Amino acid sequence: MAVTRPRMREEGLADAIGLGTDELAMRKRFLEFDDDDVHRLEGMYDLTREYVDSVIEAFYDHLLSFQETAAFFRDPRVLEYVKARQKQYFIRLTQGDYEQEYVEDRLKLGSIHEQIGLPVRSFLGMYAFYLRQIAARLLDEYADRPEQAFAAFHSLTKLLFFDIGLAVDTYIYQRERTIANQQEAIRELSTPVLRLRERLLVLPIIGILDTSRAQKLTEDLLASIRESRARVVILDVTGVPAVDSAVANHLLQAVEASRLMGAKVIVTGLSSNVAQALVTLGVDLTKMNAVGDLQGGIEVADRIMGYRVVADGDEIPEVVDARPDSQAG
Amino acid sequence: MPVPILKQGDCLIASVQSALSDADLLELRDDLSDRVGRFRSKGVIIDVTVLDVLDSFASRTLRTIAEMVRLRGAETVIVGIQPDVAFAMVQLGLTLDGVTTVLDLEEGLAHLERSRRSQAAGARG
Amino acid sequence: MPVVDACVPIREDSDVVAARSAGRSVAEHGGFGGSDITMIATAISELARNILKYAREGEIVVEGVQQNGRAGVSVIARDEGPGIADVGLAMQDGYSSGNSLGLGLPGTRRLMDEFEIVSAPGHGTTVTAIKWLRQ
Numbered sequence: 001m002a003v004t005r006p007r008m009r010e011e012g013l014a015d016a017i018g019l020g021t022d023e024l025a026m027r028k029r030f031l032e033f034d035d036d037d038v039h040r041l042e043g044m045y046d047l048t049r050e051y052v053d054s055v056i057e058a059f060y061d062h063l064l065s066f067q068e069t070a071a072f073f074r075d076p077r078v079l080e081y082v083k084a085r086q087k088q089y090f091i092r093l094t095q096g097d098y099e100q101e102y103v104e105d106r107l108k109l110g111s112i113h114e115q116i117g118l119p120v121r122s123f124l125g126m127y128a129f130y131l132r133q134i135a136a137r138l139l140d141e142y143a144d145r146p147e148q149a150f151a152a153f154h155s156l157t158k159l160l161f162f163d164i165g166l167a168v169d170t171y172i173y174q175r176e177r178t179i180a181n182q183q184e185a186i187r188e189l190s191t192p193v194l195r196l197r198e199r200l201l202v203l204p205i206i207g208i209l210d211t212s213r214a215q216k217l218t219e220d221l222l223a224s225i226r227e228s229r230a231r232v233v234i235l236d237v238t239g240v241p242a243v244d245s246a247v248a249n250h251l252l253q254a255v256e257a258s259r260l261m262g263a264k265v266i267v268t269g270l271s272s273n274v275a276q277a278l279v280t281l282g283v284d285l286t287k288m289n290a291v292g293d294l295q296g297g298i299e300v301a302d303r304i305m306g307y308r309v310v311a312d313g314d315e316i317p318e319v320v321d322a323r324p325d326s327q328a329g
Numbered sequence: 330m331p332v333p334i335l336k337q338g339d340c341l342i343a344s345v346q347s348a349l350s351d352a353d354l355l356e357l358r359d360d361l362s363d364r365v366g367r368f369r370s371k372g373v374i375i376d377v378t379v380l381d382v383l384d385s386f387a388s389r390t391l392r393t394i395a396e397m398v399r400l401r402g403a404e405t406v407i408v409g410i411q412p413d414v415a416f417a418m419v420q421l422g423l424t425l426d427g428v429t430t431v432l433d434l435e436e437g438l439a440h441l442e443r444s445r446r447s448q449a450a451g452a453r454g
Numbered sequence: 455m456p457v458v459d460a461c462v463p464i465r466e467d468s469d470v471v472a473a474r475s476a477g478r479s480v481a482e483h484g485g486f487g488g489s490d491i492t493m494i495a496t497a498i499s500e501l502a503r504n505i506l507k508y509a510r511e512g513e514i515v516v517e518g519v520q521q522n523g524r525a526g527v528s529v530i531a532r533d534e535g536p537g538i539a540d541v542g543l544a545m546q547d548g549y550s551s552g553n554s555l556g557l558g559l560p561g562t563r564r565l566m567d568e569f570e571i572v573s574a575p576g577h578g579t580t581v582t583a584i585k586w587l588r589q
Contacts, residue, residue, distance in 0.1 A: 253420070261412065261415050262408075262430055262433075262436055348475070349471075350470060351470065382474055384499040384503065413491070414496075416489050417492045420493065421500070
């Protein structure tokens with residue numbers, strides 16, 4: 001099912017996700033990221049400027065060498081765009097001032113990659129790549145002062161972990177939005193009313209059955225009963241993910257209302273576990289005429305309506321007139 | 330306004346014509362009870378197709394009618410409950426338990442016919 | 455003629471029918487669909503009947519309402535009768551009741567979207583119920 005991905009507004013991602021200044025400050029404290037780290041990072045600025053191009057090129061060569069990740073960057077415009085953004089990102093790592101604006105930028109970056117569909121593990125894999133690339137260059141640069149190299153590397157690691165936290169937040173946020181949209185779409189699917197035989201209706205219910213959907217379903221069902229003069233209705237709930245007592249009560253209402261219009265209702269698709277659970281919750285299933293599966297339900301419906309299904313080529317059984325007054329007295 | 334009651338063979342058919350007040354319902358109850366006795370009817374059909382509301386009093390009265398008719402040896406079938414009305418009744422918790430309800434007059438007559446036949450077969454043993 | 459709002463005195467049996475009718479009219483005017491109209495009319499029937507049964511007389515006011523851009527129908531059933539001693543108890547129900555006991559209030563509440571009841575012994579009863587147009 002095609003679902004359009006939500007276009008992320010460029011402003012205010014931190015707000016949208018719920019990352020306030022307190023939360024961000026707490027995370028930095030947790031990572032023990034302090035002003036000393038900031039200074040060390042700023043001290044690496046010249047170094048990063050010098051190596052940014054080769055690091056980014058190496059990074060995307062790496063990504064493109066794997067079929068799985070290359071797939072996301074086939075469009076050259078997308079590739080150019082993300083490369084440019086990554087360059088900015090890389091440089092930004094050592095420009096200090098890791099506050100609101102920095103955070104917003106990080107969130108945007110994560111958002112962009114989520115939207116092109118890059119798996120989060122690939123996105124996070126990028127950080128590992130940076131660290132490897134930078135470690136090598138740091139050791140070169142601070143060859144005579146390895147403790148400084150290590151301290152700088154340490155600070156960078158802290159910042160990258162901070163960034164990873166933000167990237168994960170964005171991915172989760174975007175995924176949740178997509179899920180919410182999809183749930184909404186499912187909820188809005190109206191249940192078709194299928195006329196299986198003359199005066200026998202089948203309603204396959206799929207998706208979440210909340211109150212408003214249950215109401216619509218019952219209304220459509222009752223109108224169909226009148227229109228088709230249905231005598232039997234099969235409600236199949238195989239496609240309903242969670243049948244709890246609320247859903248069961250909605251179904252019971254549909255059953256009761258149908259009975260008032262003279263139609264018998266058979267509910268199919270309730271697994272025996274679910275049925276057991278409902279009975280334990282005090283739901284009166286006897287009114288529901290529950291049958292395990294759709295096929296069984298159709299067989300029961302046929303019996304109620306007095307039909308018998310005979311396969312082509314089979315002997316047609318002698319029709320015994322079952323009406324009492326035709327039997328020999 | 331009284332509900333017209335037609336006699337068709339050994340069935341009585343009460344066709345509600347308009348919204349029923351409580352008094353109308355009670356009158357219907359008494360009328361049917363009286364006629365079932367007088368004509369020794371075997372079946373009673375109450376056609377509520379026209380009713381746009383069936384509330385708790387109406388529901389109670391219909392059940393009372395069914396009970397009274399049964400005591401006189403006959404069966405009651407309510408026909409013609411409309412979709413909207415069925416829905417509202419269920420919201421209100423009115424189920425007309427114990428009363429036969431079918432789609433329309435045609436079904437109602439068919440039901441009574443089936444009942445009569447199976448009763449006759451039973452009698453023949 | 456479409457009725458936008460109505461005030462129906464409830465003093466006798468036939469007034470229950472009149473109240474239902476008025477409610478139906480207001481709901482139709484408000485753009486409600488068939489099953490919602492029936493629910494409103496049924497709720498009015500129950501409330502009007504309660505007035506007759508327990509208070510002998512009162513009134514039903516039905517009017518169109520608006521809130522936050524939503525349209526709805528409000529039903530107010532008032533009387534100066536004996537009042538309900540235990541409103542909480544009156545609002546309880548075994549889920550599928552429909553027997554003759556009680557005021558049918560829980561069922562009536564299910565028919566409507568909003569429901570409020572103010573009642574005390576010696577101070578009469580006012581029930582306010584609103585049904586909103588479905589989006």
